[in-house]
Amino acid sequence: MCTSIRISTIAWVVALYLIPNGAFGKGAELNQGNDCEAVGMAKLFSQAYKHCMSSPDASGGVTVALLDCKQDELAVQDKMLNDAFKRLTKRYKDPDLLKRLRSNEGKWIKARDAVCDSESADAGDGTLSSVAYMDCMLRMTTLRVRTLKLFEEVGAF
Secondary structure (H helix, E strand, C coil), X not given: CCCCCXXXXXXXXXXXXXXXXXXXXXXXXXXXXXXXXXXXXXXXXXXXXXXXXXXXHHHCCCHHHHHXXXXXXXXXXXXXXXXXXXXXXXXXXXXXXXXXXXHHHHXXXXXXXXXXXXXXXXXXXXXXXXHHHHHHHHHHHHHHHHHHHHHHHHCCC
């Protein structure tokens, strides 16, 4: 289910740039690697996604099935992202903090798009390119949801 998800160096640099110092707490470490379990990604996906990815077509590598599963999960994660962002904007009343939050989110969107375009281009011109793009969008959106939830939990913004 997670074999094609990889955390690129560029993605980590972008994530670290956009995450305020201390957002993960003292001594927290970000774990890079090619294994989904090593970065904790698998537990962040919905059960529906896990079920979809275990279907015969998706687990067999059929591109259309993979893309359908990933697109559906991206919609789930995108809704969670929007909900978390709305909660943060309601939480903070200071106009300067709200401006910073909105600016940060805009920077993240641009960075996500650039990283995913790059990963897609690195995959070549075939169908792998579209799978790489969706993997990246799903991975980065899922990580951003987690980041915003951490902001909520620790008041890091």
